[in-house]
């Protein structure tokens with residue numbers, strides 16, 4: 494029995510907001526869990542503070558599965574991003590503690606390494622096709638083997654994934670939601686041109702990815718997937734909103750472009766049909782928003798039965814704690830596909846010192862016991878929470894659209 498002595502929520506904003514749970518056990522070991530839900534951070538902080546932490550004190554930190562079930566079934570109100578991010582933070586912290594007590598990097602406890610490193614993809618974006626490709630070349634020169642390409646849409650003042658700061662894309666950019674404008678017709682004209690030019694200039698040895706950010710209808714997505722077929726994408730992400738999982742059937746009927754979805758999913762029930770009917774190729778659910786390692790492992794195990802591989806979300810709103818957890822997890826499962834990798838700010842890296850490292854297109858979680866991530870609490874205090882919302886998206890006639 495390893496009793497949980499204390500748990501507390503740490504809120505910090507070193508360039509962007511992060512919510513972190515720190516659990517300490519009576520032997521002095523501590524574990525960290527990420528609970529960041531972009532644009533809705535304080536809801537999860539309160540869920541942890543007010544509704545979870547009081548129930549954790551005195552429990553056996555080693556009983557990870559039992560605590561997971563206690564928090565999930567015990568809440569009665571199941572699933573949802575707030576609940577599942579809070580449970581995820583507890584789960585990550587407990588796995589961190591268990592691995593530290595065992596004196597092992599977490600991937601060893603999860604079954605050991607299945608590969609030498611986790612293939613990652615970088616984000617290249619630009620206002621024009623030329624600028625996007627020149628950004629992609631910079632990543633290729635750094636050793637990346639996979640790059641996501643997003644470019645501006647002529648006629649629209651801003652486009653998802655295209656930022657002024659080329660190294661970092663930070664969508665939660667304002668105190669109240671920024672309003673963007675969207676036209677699927679214009680978008681559908683430019684994207685095939687981007688990938689045609691990319692294959693001309695970058696060749697065929699680099700994996701290319703694209704994120705459509707849930708903006709199309711199934712028939713529009715089918716057309717884009719078909720138009721992109723000659724360029725052999727690694728994946729087309731979030732082609733359509735996925736609340737209706739059957740949406741993906743229509744795309745599948747028309748195209749062999751591999752499909753990825755799931756960064757907004759928070760439970761296995763969000764992707765059960767997608768996986769069982771083999772409507773997707775990559776599942777993007779990740780540790781923080783999908784109930785932690787304990788639940789993500791269930792999703793990955795189901796996916797493995799149907800040849801669906803993982804492609805965990807890894808934008809900058811997922812803290813280094815989640816990145817570390819995802820890397821240990823990815824290394825240990827047979828059906829790992831790829832890991833998204835966006836660089837955090839220097840301030841974030843200083844607040845969360847970590848042992849994972851990039852080499853030759855792959856990230857490795859490192860070999861220190863546990864997750865291999867710490868938090869500098871004094872420095873964290875220097876960066877107070879700053880309200881920041883994700884944007885909203887309107888069609889040219891003013892109607893609300895998916896962001």
Ligand SMILES: O=C(O)C(=O)C[C@H](O)[C@H](O)CO
Pocket residue numbers: 531664704706756806807808809810833883
């Ligand atoms: O990284 C991606 O694929 C994204 O779509 C980024 C998301 O918009 C971002 O993480 C939302 O918080």
Ligand SMILES: [Mg+2]
Pocket residue numbers: 704706730731756
């Ligand atoms: Mg995405």
